[in-house]
Amino acid sequence: MSIAYLNGAFLPLAETRVSVLDRGFLFADGIYEVTAVIEGRLVDSASHLARLERSAAAIGLTLPLPSAQIEAVQRELATRNDLEEGLIYLQLTRGADVSRDFLPSPDLQPTLVMFVQAKRFLDSPAARTGIAVVTTPDLRWTRRDIKSVGLLAQAMAKQIAVHAGAQEAWMVEDGFVTEGASSTAFLVTEHGVVTRPYSQAVLAGCTGAALTALAEERGIMVEHRPFTVDEALGASEAFITSASTLCQSVVSIDGRQIGDGAPGPMATRLRELYIDFAIKTAV
Structure with a gap:
Protein backbone atom coordinates (compact mmCIF):
# COMPACT_ATOMS: atom_id res chain seq x y z
CA MET A 1 0.00 0.00 0.00
CA LYS A 119 9.88 3.89 -12.07
CA ARG A 120 12.83 2.25 -13.81
CA PHE A 121 15.06 4.78 -15.52
CA LEU A 122 18.61 3.59 -14.90
CA ASP A 123 18.14 0.65 -17.26
CA SER A 124 15.01 1.65 -19.18
CA PRO A 125 14.49 0.27 -22.71
CA ALA A 126 14.11 3.83 -24.06
CA ALA A 127 17.58 4.69 -22.78
CA ARG A 128 19.01 1.91 -24.94
CA THR A 129 16.97 2.61 -28.10
CA GLY A 130 16.34 6.36 -27.95
CA ILE A 131 12.97 8.03 -28.40
CA ALA A 132 10.98 9.71 -31.14
CA VAL A 133 9.91 13.34 -30.84
CA VAL A 134 7.30 15.37 -32.70
CA THR A 135 7.07 19.15 -32.82
CA THR A 136 3.96 21.13 -31.93
CA PRO A 137 3.17 24.83 -31.41
CA ASP A 138 3.89 26.11 -27.91
CA LEU A 139 0.49 27.17 -26.56
CA ARG A 140 1.52 28.00 -23.00
CA TRP A 141 1.49 31.24 -21.05
CA THR A 142 4.64 33.36 -20.79
CA ARG A 143 5.75 32.50 -17.21
CA ARG A 144 7.12 29.07 -18.02
CA ASP A 145 9.88 29.48 -15.45
CA ILE A 146 7.24 28.82 -12.77
CA LYS A 147 6.68 25.08 -12.33
CA SER A 148 2.92 25.51 -12.41
CA VAL A 149 0.37 22.73 -12.00
CA GLY A 150 -1.42 24.27 -15.01
CA LEU A 151 -0.24 21.62 -17.47
CA LEU A 152 -3.09 21.45 -20.01
CA ALA A 153 -0.92 22.57 -22.95
CA GLN A 154 1.75 20.01 -22.04
CA ALA A 155 -0.85 17.27 -21.68
CA MET A 156 -2.22 18.15 -25.12
CA ALA A 157 1.31 18.05 -26.56
CA LYS A 158 1.87 14.61 -25.03
CA GLN A 159 -1.34 13.37 -26.65
CA ILE A 160 -0.17 14.68 -30.03
CA ALA A 161 3.10 12.82 -29.54
CA VAL A 162 1.40 9.52 -28.66
CA HIS A 163 -0.96 9.76 -31.64
CA ALA A 164 2.09 10.24 -33.87
CA GLY A 165 3.84 7.21 -32.39
CA ALA A 166 6.35 9.35 -30.48
CA GLN A 167 7.32 9.51 -26.83
CA GLU A 168 7.82 13.27 -26.39
CA ALA A 169 6.79 16.56 -27.98
CA TRP A 170 9.08 19.54 -28.55
CA MET A 171 7.14 22.78 -28.37
CA VAL A 172 7.96 25.44 -30.95
CA GLU A 173 7.51 29.22 -30.80
CA ASP A 174 8.49 31.61 -33.62
CA GLY A 175 10.35 28.78 -35.33
CA PHE A 176 12.51 27.98 -32.29
CA VAL A 177 12.25 25.00 -29.97
CA THR A 178 11.40 26.11 -26.45
CA GLU A 179 11.47 22.80 -24.59
CA GLY A 180 9.84 19.40 -24.37
CA ALA A 181 6.40 18.87 -22.90
CA SER A 182 8.11 17.44 -19.81
CA SER A 183 11.80 17.82 -20.57
CA THR A 184 14.64 20.12 -21.61
CA ALA A 185 15.71 19.91 -25.27
CA PHE A 186 19.34 19.59 -26.42
CA LEU A 187 21.17 19.03 -29.67
CA VAL A 188 24.79 18.21 -30.50
CA THR A 189 26.83 20.03 -33.13
CA GLU A 190 30.45 19.81 -34.20
CA HIS A 191 31.23 22.45 -31.58
CA GLY A 192 29.50 20.83 -28.61
CA VAL A 193 26.09 20.85 -26.93
CA VAL A 194 23.34 23.41 -27.55
CA THR A 195 20.38 24.16 -25.29
CA ARG A 196 18.16 27.16 -24.75
CA PRO A 197 19.18 29.64 -22.01
CA TYR A 198 16.96 29.84 -18.96
CA SER A 199 14.47 32.69 -18.92
CA GLN A 200 10.75 33.19 -18.40
CA ALA A 201 10.27 31.37 -21.73
CA VAL A 202 11.38 27.98 -20.36
CA LEU A 203 11.60 26.04 -17.12
CA ALA A 204 15.02 25.91 -15.52
CA GLY A 205 15.55 22.16 -15.64
CA CYS A 206 17.45 20.79 -12.63
CA THR A 207 18.70 17.73 -14.49
CA GLY A 208 19.69 19.80 -17.52
CA ALA A 209 21.58 22.30 -15.36
CA ALA A 210 23.51 19.57 -13.58
CA LEU A 211 24.29 17.82 -16.85
CA THR A 212 25.58 20.95 -18.60
CA ALA A 213 27.78 21.69 -15.58
CA LEU A 214 29.20 18.17 -15.78
CA ALA A 215 29.83 18.64 -19.51
CA GLU A 216 31.62 21.96 -19.03
CA GLU A 217 33.78 20.50 -16.25
CA ARG A 218 35.06 18.00 -18.81
CA GLY A 219 35.80 20.56 -21.47
CA ILE A 220 32.67 20.04 -23.56
CA MET A 221 31.46 23.36 -24.91
CA VAL A 222 27.85 24.21 -24.07
CA GLU A 223 26.11 26.91 -26.09
CA HIS A 224 23.11 28.46 -24.36
CA ARG A 225 21.05 29.74 -27.28
CA PRO A 226 17.78 29.04 -29.08
CA PHE A 227 17.80 26.59 -31.98
CA THR A 228 15.34 25.92 -34.79
CA VAL A 229 13.63 22.70 -35.77
CA ASP A 230 15.66 22.65 -39.00
CA GLU A 231 18.90 22.92 -37.02
CA ALA A 232 17.79 20.06 -34.80
CA LEU A 233 16.98 17.93 -37.86
CA GLY A 234 20.50 18.49 -39.14
CA ALA A 235 22.22 17.83 -35.82
CA SER A 236 24.48 14.84 -35.26
CA GLU A 237 22.58 14.04 -32.06
CA ALA A 238 19.66 15.27 -29.99
CA PHE A 239 18.57 14.39 -26.48
CA ILE A 240 16.32 15.39 -23.60
CA THR A 241 16.82 15.68 -19.86
CA SER A 242 14.38 15.47 -16.95
CA ALA A 243 14.13 13.97 -13.48
CA SER A 244 12.11 11.05 -14.86
CA THR A 245 14.32 10.27 -17.88
CA LEU A 246 17.74 11.59 -16.76
CA CYS A 247 19.45 11.99 -20.17
CA GLN A 248 17.75 10.25 -23.11
CA SER A 249 18.69 10.25 -26.79
CA VAL A 250 16.25 11.50 -29.43
CA VAL A 251 16.63 9.39 -32.58
CA SER A 252 13.92 10.97 -34.73
CA ILE A 253 12.07 14.28 -34.99
CA ASP A 254 8.80 14.49 -36.92
CA GLY A 255 9.58 11.11 -38.45
CA ARG A 256 13.02 12.13 -39.71
CA GLN A 257 16.03 10.24 -38.44
CA ILE A 258 18.64 12.06 -36.34
CA GLY A 259 22.23 10.97 -36.92
CA ASP A 260 22.38 7.24 -37.49
CA GLY A 261 19.04 6.63 -35.75
CA ALA A 262 20.58 5.31 -32.54
CA PRO A 263 21.74 6.87 -29.26
CA GLY A 264 24.88 8.86 -30.06
CA PRO A 265 28.20 8.94 -28.21
CA MET A 266 27.72 12.40 -26.67
CA ALA A 267 24.31 11.69 -25.14
CA THR A 268 25.48 8.26 -24.03
CA ARG A 269 28.53 9.73 -22.31
CA LEU A 270 26.55 12.53 -20.66
CA ARG A 271 23.99 10.02 -19.39
CA GLU A 272 26.80 7.99 -17.81
CA LEU A 273 28.25 11.11 -16.23
CA TYR A 274 24.89 12.18 -14.84
CA ILE A 275 24.09 8.76 -13.37
CA ASP A 276 27.50 8.68 -11.68
CA PHE A 277 26.87 12.20 -10.31
CA ALA A 278 23.35 11.24 -9.16
CA ILE A 279 24.49 8.17 -7.26
CA LYS A 280 27.47 9.88 -5.63
CA THR A 281 25.59 12.99 -4.49
CA ALA A 282 22.12 11.61 -3.63
CA VAL A 283 20.97 12.23 -0.06
Missing part, protein backbone atom coordinates in the same frame (compact mmCIF):
# COMPACT_ATOMS: atom_id res chain seq x y z
CA SER A 2 1.49 3.32 -1.10
CA ILE A 3 1.98 5.90 1.66
CA ALA A 4 1.51 9.60 0.89
CA TYR A 5 1.99 12.82 2.86
CA LEU A 6 -0.78 15.41 3.20
CA ASN A 7 -0.57 18.53 5.36
CA GLY A 8 1.53 17.04 8.13
CA ALA A 9 0.24 13.46 8.08
CA PHE A 10 1.47 10.22 6.51
CA LEU A 11 -1.43 8.10 5.32
CA PRO A 12 -2.35 5.59 2.60
CA LEU A 13 -2.51 7.31 -0.78
CA ALA A 14 -6.01 5.89 -1.36
CA GLU A 15 -7.21 7.69 1.77
CA THR A 16 -5.88 11.17 0.95
CA ARG A 17 -8.59 13.79 0.52
CA VAL A 18 -8.35 17.36 -0.80
CA SER A 19 -11.32 19.75 -0.87
CA VAL A 20 -13.04 20.47 -4.19
CA LEU A 21 -12.66 24.13 -3.18
CA ASP A 22 -8.87 23.83 -3.22
CA ARG A 23 -7.50 26.53 -5.50
CA GLY A 24 -5.12 24.09 -7.12
CA PHE A 25 -8.15 22.17 -8.38
CA LEU A 26 -10.23 25.21 -9.36
CA PHE A 27 -7.60 27.65 -10.65
CA ALA A 28 -4.36 25.67 -11.05
CA ASP A 29 -3.19 28.01 -8.31
CA GLY A 30 -0.23 25.91 -7.29
CA ILE A 31 3.20 24.57 -8.12
CA TYR A 32 4.91 21.20 -8.10
CA GLU A 33 8.24 19.40 -8.13
CA VAL A 34 9.40 15.94 -9.16
CA THR A 35 12.55 14.50 -7.59
CA ALA A 36 14.22 11.29 -8.70
CA VAL A 37 15.12 8.56 -6.22
CA ILE A 38 18.06 6.22 -6.88
CA GLU A 39 19.12 3.56 -4.40
CA GLY A 40 16.52 4.94 -1.99
CA ARG A 41 18.05 8.43 -1.93
CA LEU A 42 17.03 11.81 -3.37
CA VAL A 43 18.84 12.98 -6.51
CA ASP A 44 19.92 16.63 -6.77
CA SER A 45 17.56 17.51 -3.94
CA ALA A 46 19.03 20.96 -3.25
CA SER A 47 18.35 22.10 -6.82
CA HIS A 48 14.75 20.90 -6.73
CA LEU A 49 14.10 22.58 -3.39
CA ALA A 50 15.65 25.83 -4.64
CA ARG A 51 13.39 25.76 -7.69
CA LEU A 52 10.39 25.05 -5.46
CA GLU A 53 11.25 28.14 -3.43
CA ARG A 54 11.59 30.24 -6.61
CA SER A 55 8.24 29.05 -7.97
CA ALA A 56 6.51 29.68 -4.65
CA ALA A 57 7.95 33.18 -4.40
CA ALA A 58 6.89 33.95 -7.98
CA ILE A 59 3.23 33.36 -7.13
CA GLY A 60 3.40 34.89 -3.65
CA LEU A 61 3.11 31.59 -1.79
CA THR A 62 4.95 30.82 1.44
CA LEU A 63 6.24 27.29 1.92
CA PRO A 64 4.41 25.70 4.88
CA LEU A 65 7.61 23.90 5.92
CA PRO A 66 11.29 24.84 5.74
CA SER A 67 13.09 23.25 2.80
CA ALA A 68 15.12 21.01 5.09
CA GLN A 69 11.92 19.64 6.61
CA ILE A 70 10.40 19.05 3.16
CA GLU A 71 13.50 17.06 2.24
CA ALA A 72 13.16 15.05 5.45
CA VAL A 73 9.54 14.23 4.58
CA GLN A 74 10.58 13.09 1.11
CA ARG A 75 13.27 10.83 2.56
CA GLU A 76 10.73 9.40 4.99
CA LEU A 77 8.33 8.73 2.12
CA ALA A 78 11.03 6.84 0.23
CA THR A 79 11.72 4.78 3.35
CA ARG A 80 8.06 4.06 4.16
CA ASN A 81 7.40 2.98 0.57
CA ASP A 82 10.61 0.96 0.18
CA LEU A 83 11.29 3.08 -2.89
CA GLU A 84 14.66 2.13 -4.38
CA GLU A 85 14.19 3.71 -7.81
CA GLY A 86 11.49 6.11 -8.88
CA LEU A 87 10.06 9.56 -8.29
CA ILE A 88 8.63 11.69 -5.50
CA TYR A 89 5.92 14.08 -6.64
CA LEU A 90 5.29 17.21 -4.55
CA GLN A 91 2.40 19.62 -5.07
CA LEU A 92 1.79 22.84 -3.18
CA THR A 93 -1.38 24.88 -3.70
CA ARG A 94 -2.70 28.05 -2.11
CA GLY A 95 -5.23 25.94 -0.24
CA ALA A 96 -8.98 25.42 0.07
CA ASP A 97 -11.12 28.55 0.15
CA VAL A 98 -14.61 29.13 1.49
CA SER A 99 -15.97 29.65 -2.02
CA ARG A 100 -14.78 29.90 -5.61
CA ASP A 101 -13.45 33.39 -6.26
CA PHE A 102 -10.54 34.63 -8.35
CA LEU A 103 -9.20 36.56 -5.36
CA PRO A 104 -8.21 34.21 -2.53
CA SER A 105 -9.27 34.79 1.02
CA PRO A 106 -6.50 36.18 3.23
CA ASP A 107 -4.46 33.81 5.37
CA LEU A 108 -5.37 30.62 3.54
CA GLN A 109 -3.55 27.52 4.72
CA PRO A 110 -1.67 25.98 1.78
CA THR A 111 -2.16 22.37 0.76
CA LEU A 112 1.03 20.31 0.60
CA VAL A 113 0.89 16.78 -0.75
CA MET A 114 3.63 14.32 -1.70
CA PHE A 115 3.53 10.76 -3.02
CA VAL A 116 5.87 8.29 -4.69
CA GLN A 117 5.94 6.50 -8.03
CA ALA A 118 8.15 3.49 -8.69
Whole structure:
Protein backbone atom coordinates (compact mmCIF):
# COMPACT_ATOMS: atom_id res chain seq x y z
CA MET A 1 0.00 0.00 0.00
CA SER A 2 1.49 3.32 -1.10
CA ILE A 3 1.98 5.90 1.66
CA ALA A 4 1.51 9.60 0.89
CA TYR A 5 1.99 12.82 2.86
CA LEU A 6 -0.78 15.41 3.20
CA ASN A 7 -0.57 18.53 5.36
CA GLY A 8 1.53 17.04 8.13
CA ALA A 9 0.24 13.46 8.08
CA PHE A 10 1.47 10.22 6.51
CA LEU A 11 -1.43 8.10 5.32
CA PRO A 12 -2.35 5.59 2.60
CA LEU A 13 -2.51 7.31 -0.78
CA ALA A 14 -6.01 5.89 -1.36
CA GLU A 15 -7.21 7.69 1.77
CA THR A 16 -5.88 11.17 0.95
CA ARG A 17 -8.59 13.79 0.52
CA VAL A 18 -8.35 17.36 -0.80
CA SER A 19 -11.32 19.75 -0.87
CA VAL A 20 -13.04 20.47 -4.19
CA LEU A 21 -12.66 24.13 -3.18
CA ASP A 22 -8.87 23.83 -3.22
CA ARG A 23 -7.50 26.53 -5.50
CA GLY A 24 -5.12 24.09 -7.12
CA PHE A 25 -8.15 22.17 -8.38
CA LEU A 26 -10.23 25.21 -9.36
CA PHE A 27 -7.60 27.65 -10.65
CA ALA A 28 -4.36 25.67 -11.05
CA ASP A 29 -3.19 28.01 -8.31
CA GLY A 30 -0.23 25.91 -7.29
CA ILE A 31 3.20 24.57 -8.12
CA TYR A 32 4.91 21.20 -8.10
CA GLU A 33 8.24 19.40 -8.13
CA VAL A 34 9.40 15.94 -9.16
CA THR A 35 12.55 14.50 -7.59
CA ALA A 36 14.22 11.29 -8.70
CA VAL A 37 15.12 8.56 -6.22
CA ILE A 38 18.06 6.22 -6.88
CA GLU A 39 19.12 3.56 -4.40
CA GLY A 40 16.52 4.94 -1.99
CA ARG A 41 18.05 8.43 -1.93
CA LEU A 42 17.03 11.81 -3.37
CA VAL A 43 18.84 12.98 -6.51
CA ASP A 44 19.92 16.63 -6.77
CA SER A 45 17.56 17.51 -3.94
CA ALA A 46 19.03 20.96 -3.25
CA SER A 47 18.35 22.10 -6.82
CA HIS A 48 14.75 20.90 -6.73
CA LEU A 49 14.10 22.58 -3.39
CA ALA A 50 15.65 25.83 -4.64
CA ARG A 51 13.39 25.76 -7.69
CA LEU A 52 10.39 25.05 -5.46
CA GLU A 53 11.25 28.14 -3.43
CA ARG A 54 11.59 30.24 -6.61
CA SER A 55 8.24 29.05 -7.97
CA ALA A 56 6.51 29.68 -4.65
CA ALA A 57 7.95 33.18 -4.40
CA ALA A 58 6.89 33.95 -7.98
CA ILE A 59 3.23 33.36 -7.13
CA GLY A 60 3.40 34.89 -3.65
CA LEU A 61 3.11 31.59 -1.79
CA THR A 62 4.95 30.82 1.44
CA LEU A 63 6.24 27.29 1.92
CA PRO A 64 4.41 25.70 4.88
CA LEU A 65 7.61 23.90 5.92
CA PRO A 66 11.29 24.84 5.74
CA SER A 67 13.09 23.25 2.80
CA ALA A 68 15.12 21.01 5.09
CA GLN A 69 11.92 19.64 6.61
CA ILE A 70 10.40 19.05 3.16
CA GLU A 71 13.50 17.06 2.24
CA ALA A 72 13.16 15.05 5.45
CA VAL A 73 9.54 14.23 4.58
CA GLN A 74 10.58 13.09 1.11
CA ARG A 75 13.27 10.83 2.56
CA GLU A 76 10.73 9.40 4.99
CA LEU A 77 8.33 8.73 2.12
CA ALA A 78 11.03 6.84 0.23
CA THR A 79 11.72 4.78 3.35
CA ARG A 80 8.06 4.06 4.16
CA ASN A 81 7.40 2.98 0.57
CA ASP A 82 10.61 0.96 0.18
CA LEU A 83 11.29 3.08 -2.89
CA GLU A 84 14.66 2.13 -4.38
CA GLU A 85 14.19 3.71 -7.81
CA GLY A 86 11.49 6.11 -8.88
CA LEU A 87 10.06 9.56 -8.29
CA ILE A 88 8.63 11.69 -5.50
CA TYR A 89 5.92 14.08 -6.64
CA LEU A 90 5.29 17.21 -4.55
CA GLN A 91 2.40 19.62 -5.07
CA LEU A 92 1.79 22.84 -3.18
CA THR A 93 -1.38 24.88 -3.70
CA ARG A 94 -2.70 28.05 -2.11
CA GLY A 95 -5.23 25.94 -0.24
CA ALA A 96 -8.98 25.42 0.07
CA ASP A 97 -11.12 28.55 0.15
CA VAL A 98 -14.61 29.13 1.49
CA SER A 99 -15.97 29.65 -2.02
CA ARG A 100 -14.78 29.90 -5.61
CA ASP A 101 -13.45 33.39 -6.26
CA PHE A 102 -10.54 34.63 -8.35
CA LEU A 103 -9.20 36.56 -5.36
CA PRO A 104 -8.21 34.21 -2.53
CA SER A 105 -9.27 34.79 1.02
CA PRO A 106 -6.50 36.18 3.23
CA ASP A 107 -4.46 33.81 5.37
CA LEU A 108 -5.37 30.62 3.54
CA GLN A 109 -3.55 27.52 4.72
CA PRO A 110 -1.67 25.98 1.78
CA THR A 111 -2.16 22.37 0.76
CA LEU A 112 1.03 20.31 0.60
CA VAL A 113 0.89 16.78 -0.75
CA MET A 114 3.63 14.32 -1.70
CA PHE A 115 3.53 10.76 -3.02
CA VAL A 116 5.87 8.29 -4.69
CA GLN A 117 5.94 6.50 -8.03
CA ALA A 118 8.15 3.49 -8.69
CA LYS A 119 9.88 3.89 -12.07
CA ARG A 120 12.83 2.25 -13.81
CA PHE A 121 15.06 4.78 -15.52
CA LEU A 122 18.61 3.59 -14.90
CA ASP A 123 18.14 0.65 -17.26
CA SER A 124 15.01 1.65 -19.18
CA PRO A 125 14.49 0.27 -22.71
CA ALA A 126 14.11 3.83 -24.06
CA ALA A 127 17.58 4.69 -22.78
CA ARG A 128 19.01 1.91 -24.94
CA THR A 129 16.97 2.61 -28.10
CA GLY A 130 16.34 6.36 -27.95
CA ILE A 131 12.97 8.03 -28.40
CA ALA A 132 10.98 9.71 -31.14
CA VAL A 133 9.91 13.34 -30.84
CA VAL A 134 7.30 15.37 -32.70
CA THR A 135 7.07 19.15 -32.82
CA THR A 136 3.96 21.13 -31.93
CA PRO A 137 3.17 24.83 -31.41
CA ASP A 138 3.89 26.11 -27.91
CA LEU A 139 0.49 27.17 -26.56
CA ARG A 140 1.52 28.00 -23.00
CA TRP A 141 1.49 31.24 -21.05
CA THR A 142 4.64 33.36 -20.79
CA ARG A 143 5.75 32.50 -17.21
CA ARG A 144 7.12 29.07 -18.02
CA ASP A 145 9.88 29.48 -15.45
CA ILE A 146 7.24 28.82 -12.77
CA LYS A 147 6.68 25.08 -12.33
CA SER A 148 2.92 25.51 -12.41
CA VAL A 149 0.37 22.73 -12.00
CA GLY A 150 -1.42 24.27 -15.01
CA LEU A 151 -0.24 21.62 -17.47
CA LEU A 152 -3.09 21.45 -20.01
CA ALA A 153 -0.92 22.57 -22.95
CA GLN A 154 1.75 20.01 -22.04
CA ALA A 155 -0.85 17.27 -21.68
CA MET A 156 -2.22 18.15 -25.12
CA ALA A 157 1.31 18.05 -26.56
CA LYS A 158 1.87 14.61 -25.03
CA GLN A 159 -1.34 13.37 -26.65
CA ILE A 160 -0.17 14.68 -30.03
CA ALA A 161 3.10 12.82 -29.54
CA VAL A 162 1.40 9.52 -28.66
CA HIS A 163 -0.96 9.76 -31.64
CA ALA A 164 2.09 10.24 -33.87
CA GLY A 165 3.84 7.21 -32.39
CA ALA A 166 6.35 9.35 -30.48
CA GLN A 167 7.32 9.51 -26.83
CA GLU A 168 7.82 13.27 -26.39
CA ALA A 169 6.79 16.56 -27.98
CA TRP A 170 9.08 19.54 -28.55
CA MET A 171 7.14 22.78 -28.37
CA VAL A 172 7.96 25.44 -30.95
CA GLU A 173 7.51 29.22 -30.80
CA ASP A 174 8.49 31.61 -33.62
CA GLY A 175 10.35 28.78 -35.33
CA PHE A 176 12.51 27.98 -32.29
CA VAL A 177 12.25 25.00 -29.97
CA THR A 178 11.40 26.11 -26.45
CA GLU A 179 11.47 22.80 -24.59
CA GLY A 180 9.84 19.40 -24.37
CA ALA A 181 6.40 18.87 -22.90
CA SER A 182 8.11 17.44 -19.81
CA SER A 183 11.80 17.82 -20.57
CA THR A 184 14.64 20.12 -21.61
CA ALA A 185 15.71 19.91 -25.27
CA PHE A 186 19.34 19.59 -26.42
CA LEU A 187 21.17 19.03 -29.67
CA VAL A 188 24.79 18.21 -30.50
CA THR A 189 26.83 20.03 -33.13
CA GLU A 190 30.45 19.81 -34.20
CA HIS A 191 31.23 22.45 -31.58
CA GLY A 192 29.50 20.83 -28.61
CA VAL A 193 26.09 20.85 -26.93
CA VAL A 194 23.34 23.41 -27.55
CA THR A 195 20.38 24.16 -25.29
CA ARG A 196 18.16 27.16 -24.75
CA PRO A 197 19.18 29.64 -22.01
CA TYR A 198 16.96 29.84 -18.96
CA SER A 199 14.47 32.69 -18.92
CA GLN A 200 10.75 33.19 -18.40
CA ALA A 201 10.27 31.37 -21.73
CA VAL A 202 11.38 27.98 -20.36
CA LEU A 203 11.60 26.04 -17.12
CA ALA A 204 15.02 25.91 -15.52
CA GLY A 205 15.55 22.16 -15.64
CA CYS A 206 17.45 20.79 -12.63
CA THR A 207 18.70 17.73 -14.49
CA GLY A 208 19.69 19.80 -17.52
CA ALA A 209 21.58 22.30 -15.36
CA ALA A 210 23.51 19.57 -13.58
CA LEU A 211 24.29 17.82 -16.85
CA THR A 212 25.58 20.95 -18.60
CA ALA A 213 27.78 21.69 -15.58
CA LEU A 214 29.20 18.17 -15.78
CA ALA A 215 29.83 18.64 -19.51
CA GLU A 216 31.62 21.96 -19.03
CA GLU A 217 33.78 20.50 -16.25
CA ARG A 218 35.06 18.00 -18.81
CA GLY A 219 35.80 20.56 -21.47
CA ILE A 220 32.67 20.04 -23.56
CA MET A 221 31.46 23.36 -24.91
CA VAL A 222 27.85 24.21 -24.07
CA GLU A 223 26.11 26.91 -26.09
CA HIS A 224 23.11 28.46 -24.36
CA ARG A 225 21.05 29.74 -27.28
CA PRO A 226 17.78 29.04 -29.08
CA PHE A 227 17.80 26.59 -31.98
CA THR A 228 15.34 25.92 -34.79
CA VAL A 229 13.63 22.70 -35.77
CA ASP A 230 15.66 22.65 -39.00
CA GLU A 231 18.90 22.92 -37.02
CA ALA A 232 17.79 20.06 -34.80
CA LEU A 233 16.98 17.93 -37.86
CA GLY A 234 20.50 18.49 -39.14
CA ALA A 235 22.22 17.83 -35.82
CA SER A 236 24.48 14.84 -35.26
CA GLU A 237 22.58 14.04 -32.06
CA ALA A 238 19.66 15.27 -29.99
CA PHE A 239 18.57 14.39 -26.48
CA ILE A 240 16.32 15.39 -23.60
CA THR A 241 16.82 15.68 -19.86
CA SER A 242 14.38 15.47 -16.95
CA ALA A 243 14.13 13.97 -13.48
CA SER A 244 12.11 11.05 -14.86
CA THR A 245 14.32 10.27 -17.88
CA LEU A 246 17.74 11.59 -16.76
CA CYS A 247 19.45 11.99 -20.17
CA GLN A 248 17.75 10.25 -23.11
CA SER A 249 18.69 10.25 -26.79
CA VAL A 250 16.25 11.50 -29.43
CA VAL A 251 16.63 9.39 -32.58
CA SER A 252 13.92 10.97 -34.73
CA ILE A 253 12.07 14.28 -34.99
CA ASP A 254 8.80 14.49 -36.92
CA GLY A 255 9.58 11.11 -38.45
CA ARG A 256 13.02 12.13 -39.71
CA GLN A 257 16.03 10.24 -38.44
CA ILE A 258 18.64 12.06 -36.34
CA GLY A 259 22.23 10.97 -36.92
CA ASP A 260 22.38 7.24 -37.49
CA GLY A 261 19.04 6.63 -35.75
CA ALA A 262 20.58 5.31 -32.54
CA PRO A 263 21.74 6.87 -29.26
CA GLY A 264 24.88 8.86 -30.06
CA PRO A 265 28.20 8.94 -28.21
CA MET A 266 27.72 12.40 -26.67
CA ALA A 267 24.31 11.69 -25.14
CA THR A 268 25.48 8.26 -24.03
CA ARG A 269 28.53 9.73 -22.31
CA LEU A 270 26.55 12.53 -20.66
CA ARG A 271 23.99 10.02 -19.39
CA GLU A 272 26.80 7.99 -17.81
CA LEU A 273 28.25 11.11 -16.23
CA TYR A 274 24.89 12.18 -14.84
CA ILE A 275 24.09 8.76 -13.37
CA ASP A 276 27.50 8.68 -11.68
CA PHE A 277 26.87 12.20 -10.31
CA ALA A 278 23.35 11.24 -9.16
CA ILE A 279 24.49 8.17 -7.26
CA LYS A 280 27.47 9.88 -5.63
CA THR A 281 25.59 12.99 -4.49
CA ALA A 282 22.12 11.61 -3.63
CA VAL A 283 20.97 12.23 -0.06
